[in-house]
Amino acid sequence: MAKQILKFIPVVVLLAIIPFLLPGGRLGTYYLTLTILSVSYAIACLGLTVVLGYSGQVSLAQAAFYGLGSYTLAILTVKHHWPFWPSALLGIIIPTLFGLFLGAISLRLTTHYLALVTIGFQVIISLVLNNWGTVTGGADGISNIPRPSIGPLAFTNDRAYYWLMLVFLCLAVYVVHRLRHSRLGNALLALREDEIAASAAGINLFWAKVLAFSVSAALGGLGGVLYAAGAMYISPNIYIFDQSVLFFSMTLVGGQESIIGTMLGAGLLTFLPEWLRFLKDYYIAVYGLLVIIVVLFLPEGLWGLVQRGVRAALRLMKKPRPTQTAAVVETLMSRPASVKRPVATDQVLLEVKDLHKHFGGIKAVNGVSFTVRKGDVAVLIGPNGSGKTTVLNVLSGIYEPTAGEVWFNGQNISGLKPHVINRLGIARTFQNIRLFPELTALENVIVGHYPKGRVGLAGTLLSSPRGYLEERIARERAEETLHLLGFTRIHEKAKNLPYGQQRIVEIARAMVCQPQLLLLDEPAAGMNTEETKELSHLVYRLHELGFTILLIEHDMSFVSQVATQAYVMDFGSKIAEGSVEEVLHNPAVIKAYLGDDAEYDYA
Amino acid sequence: MQVIQLLVTGLAVGSIYALVALGFVLVYTAVNVVNFAQGDFSMVAAFFMVSLVVTAHLPYALGFVISVILAGIAGYLFQLGIYQPVKNRPRNFLPVMIATVGGSIFLQHLFLILYGPVPLQLPSVFKQQTVDLGGVHVYPQYLLIIVVTAVMVALLNWFFERTKLGKQMQATAQDPTTARLMGINTARMNALTFAMSTALGGLAGILVAPVYMVTTTMGSLIGLKAFAASIVGGFSSVKGAIIGGLAIGIIETFGGTYISGAYRDAFAFIVLVLFLIFRPYGLFGEKVSQKV
Amino acid sequence: MTMLKVDHIESRYGEVVGLHDISLEVNEGEIVALLGVNGAGKSTTLKTISGLLHPTKGTIEYLGERIDRLAPEAIVRKGIVHVPEGRRIFPGLTVRENLLMGTSNRKTTRAEVERGIERVLEIFPDLKRLINQLGWSLSGGQQQMLAIGRGLMANPKILMLDEPSLGLAPVIVKQVFQTIREINEQGVTVLLVEQNASMSLRIAHRAYLLETGRVVRSDTAANLLADDAVRTTLLTAHGRG
Structure with a gap:
């Protein structure tokens, strides 16, 4: 697990040296402002990675959570003179509570119903920000939002503030990455792939949805807090439905399931208008077309395209390894038959x-x-x-x-x-095989072990030893079970397995918890x-x-x-x-x- | 008196939502997807209408008919370019939804390029500002909206209940494979469904344009509220879409007057959330278990 | 005269092979039964003939003309009508409207439709009182009658019935089989897919025995009925879909 997170180090280093790469003068200042903006976008979009990429639920309200974060910080610091950090904390907690609520009412809702409820939420929040003048400052917004400081360290200049944001970006990346590789993350993927099979494998769909929405809302709030302190001035026209659509597009264009892809998408669509400036009005139409093209032709986003290219190149460079011959192991299939079958009890x-x-x-x-x-x-x-x-x-x-x-x-x-x-x-298999097609055989069986786990979100994110232990046990049990059934292609995606092998994996998923x-x-x-x-x-x-x-x-x-x-x-x-x-x-x-x-x- | 005035306004606004909601429901029952660009076809038709009537000086009625037909053709092309390529993806809800959201962004900005950012005005067919109905003053355009919608609904009802083509469209929606075995060209039925739904949206756009301004974003809020209306109505029945649309229109008008004008646009969604919590399958919806 | 000639076809569902090698002929005026256990490929054969699947190998000819690349709606226009497994009534249409849908393979006048409906109601008098009820509210047996009636509305030259006895009580099954025979006597050629072998063999002229996507035996119905080996095969053979 720890090794996988190392791959983000080059990305972080690259982001950290950006201020040195920018040109000097006013253009450089302008680009730094845009970079700050795109980091706050990236954090909000990482929330969508969880809710859309992992759990497969549509949320078109990320700008509302972003706005709740911004306004909580601004109102508390400017109007009530709270110190920065407690206000920022509340700026995360309040959107999270709204996320819990949205997740909870989404229990019975799927697909378009859910999409519409999130849109409705978004519209209502925009209206409130615009009209509740006494609290939100109405259309004028709120200015003079302070920048934070830690002890003697003040993050007043843009460069320093940018590096502080990077720290939070790393934190967000860690949270999303840790979640993805945990038991809870597996449950979210299962929910996305097949709700009925996930439910039959012991996953409480209600809590999985609530979890996805609240994590997503928290990250949206964090992005909003950082944006407000970065821009030092906010007004309601930033937090509108179109912005939610923009967040959505960023996540999709970059690659909804990939952390790096999401960050790439956020950066790209922030800077694209600058690069396309020569197109003037045409820019947004181009952006609409870009979204369509990505959806039609690149379902895994731009980052998916890059990854595929890299993989193809690696394959060209490396000689194909000889395919493993099935090891001679004692599996259930090869064990000699016992003399007596167990007799049914009364x-x-x-x-x-x-x-x-x-x-x-x-x-x-x-x-x-x-x-x-x-x-x-x-x-x-x-x-x-x-x-x-x-x-x-x-x-x-x-x-x-x-x-x-x-x-x-x-x-x-x-x-x-x-x-x-x-x-x-009671565990089951289905007549027409309901595996989670995009997960590997092993991951499918690990999902089957979900009900045995106990560690929740806090334990997962705080890297509790118990969480790692549970994950290891689940993995080992899954491997053992597949092994017992004589199944060897454990890292293959389920959808790529032949029919007969899929059946074996489905049986393994059902029996891994010893029903x-x-x-x-x-x-x-x-x-x-x-x-x-x-x-x-x-x-x-x-x-x-x-x-x-x-x-x-x-x-x-x-x-x-x-x-x-x-x-x-x-x-x-x-x-x-x-x-x-x-x-x-x-x-x-x-x-x-x-x-x-x-x-x-x-x- | 004010109550009657508001009721007329509410019914007129609700009729607009009902027409667009009908479009949502038609497409949804036929191919089980939601076209998030549905509302934008109101905008498309309204701009066509401005071009034909204001710029090209065509007779109002002729421009009206041509615009509605053009909106239908636009819908046909839309399904060809956006729905067809993604319809066979596994779990196609998300790709289709995203593609139609992308289509909505594209349409809005295409028309921004074509017509510019300045709102345009479409005159009403009536010269006088108000008519007097026994002491109640109402906009004649509102009456026109209500009448045209009523006629349209009657026409649709006749089409779906009395014609073989209408029944074939229903059959396709209910069981496409069997429909093909009967000899029904299901691809054509689906294309027709899209065209009808966007033509209905276009009709709504032309009717409402003289009341509001013609802008590139005029369709999105109408679309979202109509979507809410169709869910309140149960999302699977024509009756539901109409009653849902009228209900949202009336609630919004009265709420906007007596409760808060600033939050006028929120009422549709508040009603929606309440419905989803307390009556998740809408007024006329049926709970359908997923077949395993 | 040979109406339908299926020549060494193979069909697949994605990568799963449904049919390996099927050849069969249907002559005018016959009832031909396709028998076999669940998963032997009976339904897949019908789906391939009616164009829902296209064969990956082999050809299908109808009256000497290749039809194996045509779409289902083109095939049904030629008079090959497939009544699918599980009845597949349009649940939200009334009985009358379901029958009307059966005429979708051609242009019809109102009078023609009325005559067709009358003819169906003569064959299935039970449907008369249900004529304005919605499809989903019908019982299994009523739905099966409606499904066959809907198939007849297409004026079939060949009527292909997929498991008409599926899930029906024995007394209803009898009625259904009797009706199939009556329809045949009126001049409609029938290709019948059934699990219910005995019943089918009693009304059929000839039959093909299918196993794992292959024809393993074909003979006259009388010979097959007399053969005990057939019974054993059908009761205990391996089945896979």
Whole structure:
């Protein structure tokens, strides 16, 4: 972890010597002012890196947080004669509180709803700054904002103040970087990639959103505080919706997911108008086009483009390393079969009572009851469209049942949220594989370990040893789990893995927390004969390890190899139960599958 | 008397929001994206109208029709250049949203270059300032806005409920794959949806231009409030968009008069936040679970 | 006369191969069944014929003309109508409007539409009382009838039905199969994809048995029905999608 942060040192050094590189005279002073401006922008944009780049939530209110920071500082120092540093601290706290509020109401909101709420917030804040004259100075704004000092050190001249800002920029970079590489950061990425899968992996979506918004607001506030003290004069026309759009564009153009990219974008779009001055009025239209072009052609931003170029160059220079041959390790797959499979106990782990789930006029599940004992490999089979997946979705909390109850370990879990059910010990995989596509295989499984962690934001940012320990444990557990499943390409992005391998990673993500019950939704779907055989072997071994499993599967040879108990569904109801052998000879089941119906007259 | 005056004003302002909100809803139900440049097409059409009627001296009605059609064509080109290239991205909400935000910036500044920063004036078709309706003085333009909107809504209702093309557009919105299997050219339906939505926005812009000034930014606030109105209405129904738009217009007008004129522009968003907290699916919205 | 000729096609979903090598023919007036367990490639075959997928290898001919590069809306205009799996009723349209959508493959007069609707209501009298109800409020069986009816509105030369018995109660399944036979007797050629092998074999003339994206057997329905080996395959074979 520490090593990764070293890569920022050249950037910091470069930024620190900028004042010496500028031309002298008035032009130099002007450029230094712009540089100060762009650093405050960069800090605000780093907030967007968290909320937009990491958690994938749209916020078009960053200028409002920036403004809240500026005005808090200005009002307290100028009108109430507070000292600088306590005012600055409040200048961060107040926007953070508003960020908490926005995050909290965004619980039920996604995509455009959320975007609009942030816009609404932005518009309201601009109106207040403009109209609440007695406090904010109205359209005239507030002037004579003091510059800070620390003991004998006064940061009154621009150069000194610029270096002080750099210290805060480093702090912001540290916060964002540390967050990204922590357990919480992984949760934010998971939220961005797939909310349903994140929730099923035990992540509380509500807190993840609140976290993203409040960190983002805090950084926006910090940027605003530094801007106000830098410019020494503020007025409401800086903190308008257009400025939020500008922050948004800076983050996108540079590279929404990259810290360096974001800083690059902030600097670039601050200086671009100067460079494009010869275009006069055309400048902003060019800037609009630039945003469109970046979005259409460079989804990773300019920095992403640079990185791709660098990587390609490195590849040309370096000879390709020979691909690693799979090490001979004892994985679950290669271990010799044990003689005895664990026998199911009498303890009932899961009990489904008269479950119903209706969608409009369709009764997808219509009164299903069954139990899974500890140590079972239970299978739910039935023709296509018989409601099996719906049952699984209700069990894992993705759907609320229309009627009926689900009991797990003696507790009624019907209607609980997916992350709560996960934490109680039920983990699942999905029929159409829901990995986090942009994360590596290892990171996917680390996200699965999220519920075991305890360290929150403060611990993460203060680099508490416990936080590092948890991260190491999660990493080790994830590596072990993947290893156990015989999976080697752990640093490959999930989206680049072949289908069969993705399935293995998804199972690893579900089992890394040692759930008491593993739900597998058609694990063999989309696999070839060889992969299916391996998979049935794998499920068998999981059972040996002591996992209780409930699975849906169509492949009867798969089912008969692994299952100890079978339930058959047809048109939303259970039609048979027993061992796999028994149910496959049950006339009702044969009829459901083959439609045998001798007495029907076809004449 | 003032109450009736305000009610007329509120309904007129609300009609404008309703027209733009209808555009949002049409596009959203059809392709599940929000066009953040929707409001800017009001501005686009208003400028066209100024060029055609003030500069080129075309008859008012003819200029009106041509401007609305041009706004529709602009919408068609907009979806071609901005929506089509990003629509197949995974999780396309964010790329589409950003592209349309970029499109909005671009449109505003393109028109800044074309028409300059000085606000232009579009005269009303009526000569007299006010009409007297049994003691109540109202702007005739407001009455025109209300009447044209009502006619437009009736027309749209007829189109979607009574014509095969309207039903095909609905079918495309509900299940594009099956629509294709039925022989419906879904790409054409989507392009038509965009064109209709921007034409509606353009209509709103031309109607409201004589009341406000014609500026490059006139569309953005109308767009945002109309967006709020469509969410208040539930974001998926024509009825919701209209009632949401009218409600926001009336609340804003009364709030601006009796509570605070300075915060007139805030009411739409305050109503929106209250709705999102207490009735997150709007007046007529339905809660739809995501299919796994 | 051979209407539809599918010649050694391969189809993919992204990198996953759905069909490896499928060849089949459908003659005028026939009911041809495609059987196989879940994931054998039955639905993928229909999707490739109707143009939702384009084959990566091989050709598809309809009345001697290549159609494997055409868009779905062009193929349905030729009279090859695909009633998709899961019924896919337009939920926000009424039954009548759903039926109207079935005529989207050609220009129609009002009278023609009314005649078509009447014909569908003759075949599915249950739909008569539901005519102004919205699609989502229908039960599974009613939706299936509507889906087939909507397909008939297109005046199909070949009607391709994907799992019409899916998720339906047995008594409804019987009705559906009986109707398929009636429709066939009225002169519509049918290509039927089914999990419900017995029922299909009883109404079909010929059938193809699919396994992992390949045709493993083709024969007359009567021969397949008499063969116990077929039953075993369908009940216990490997399935993958």
